Amino acid sequence: MQSSRRRFLSHSGMLIGAFGLAGKALADSCDFRPTAKQPLGPFYPVEFPTDSDIDLTRLAGSAVRATGDVMIIEGVVTDDMCKPIKGAIVEIWQACHTGRYNHPSDTSGTPLDPNFQYYGVMRTDDQGRYRFKTIKPGAYDASETWRRPPHIHFKVGLRGYRQLVTQSYWEGDGLNDKDLILMDLPLEERRKVVINFKDEIINGEKMGRGTFDMTLKKIP
Numbered sequence: 001m002q003s004s005r006r007r008f009l010s011h012s013g014m015l016i017g018a019f020g021l022a023g024k025a026l027a028d029s030c031d032f033r034p035t036a037k038q039p040l041g042p043f044y045p046v047e048f049p050t051d052s053d054i055d056l057t058r059l060a061g062s063a064v065r066a067t068g069d070v071m072i073i074e075g076v077v078t079d080d081m082c083k084p085i086k087g088a089i090v091e092i093w094q095a096c097h098t099g100r101y102n103h104p105s106d107t108s109g110t111p112l113d114p115n116f117q118y119y120g121v122m123r124t125d126d127q128g129r130y131r132f133k134t135i136k137p138g139a140y141d142a143s144e145t146w147r148r149p150p151h152i153h154f155k156v157g158l159r160g161y162r163q164l165v166t167q168s169y170w171e172g173d174g175l176n177d178k179d180l181i182l183m184d185l186p187l188e189e190r191r192k193v194v195i196n197f198k199d200e201i202i203n204g205e206k207m208g209r210g211t212f213d214m215t216l217k218k219i220p
């Protein structure tokens with residue numbers, strides 16, 4: 001797993017270039033307060049896929065794109081002095097467009113997308129930037145009375161910083177204000193994890209693009 005992780009991390013810069021998005025300016029405004037933690041949830045991978053690069057819309061060697069709306073989620077990871085953190089490991093995991101996780105604990109019976117890469121990992125660049133290309137996940141039932149809105153799980157860490165486990169959401173989704181995890185956050189913290197995705201055409205492909213900057217607390 002380590003060797004494959006290294007291999008894909010080394011590809012990350014190339015893929016960012018391929019998206020034609022390199023050179024994005026640092027966050028316009030920086031938040032000194034660490035990003036709010038949210039639960040890891042039951043679906044963090046128990047086994048890491050061989051393909052864990054920053055493009056979740058396509059499996060290595062496959063010509064078939066995953067089903068669903070393509071999204072770019074990107075941002076800057078800073079410390080609580082607003083200094084970009086270089087080399088932070090950013091992991092994401094999520095459901096496919098049907099709302100199904102590729103995880104033994106997901107017993108929903110909802111169909112998996114065989115073309116989706118459910119997990120990705122990269123290191124932030126020297127300006128603290130990360131970026132993933134993915135699919136908007138479907139909503140899913142966490143219980144009989146609780147349907148989770150589309151969201152992406154994040155785990156971000158580097159030695160010397162408190163590890164951050166959190167989730168990001170789609171602005172305007174009708175399930176957001178009923179979600180027990182999102183609504184458990186104070187309003188100000190909630191606003192920072194609900195992301196406004198704007199449609200763009202990148203390399204001839206329509207996709208939503210949203211910025212999710214994260215702040216990690218430095219360990220004194």
Ligand SMILES: [Fe+2]
Nearest residue numbers: 041043151153
């Ligand atoms: Fe989830």
